[in-house]
Amino acid sequence: MNPTQYERSAEPGARRFRDADRIGRLRGCIGYTTAVKPLFITVRDTAMFAALRDPRFHEVSVEELPRLKYEISVLSPLRRAVDVEQIHVGEHGLLMKNGDKEGRCFPGAVEQVGTG
DSSP: OOOGGGGGGGTTEEEEEEEETTTEEEEEEEEEEEEEEOOHHHHHHHHHHHHTTTTOOOOOOOGGGGGGEEEEEEEEOOOOSSSSSGOOTTOEEEEOOOOOOOEEEOOOOOHHHOOO
């Protein structure tokens, strides 16, 4: 595809994350909660960051590359949930904030860690 076809994906609200998963276990995840670049550039950059700069993991080695499974999550605009009943596990992701700390949970993460 031509990079100009991806330009529309940089519209406000199109957030992206890049995951690298090894044998069913998260190997790296880096992304943006706001759209800052066109999608094709963000995918390129965050793939490298997830593999080499996620502080929770050692750098991905060349030997690991054939065994990795990659996932790209393009997030819809965030909405505040005022009631827990508005959240559908496995369908909705979450951005949780407490002071200056924040964490994210993607719908697919439920499959990896379970709900119980």
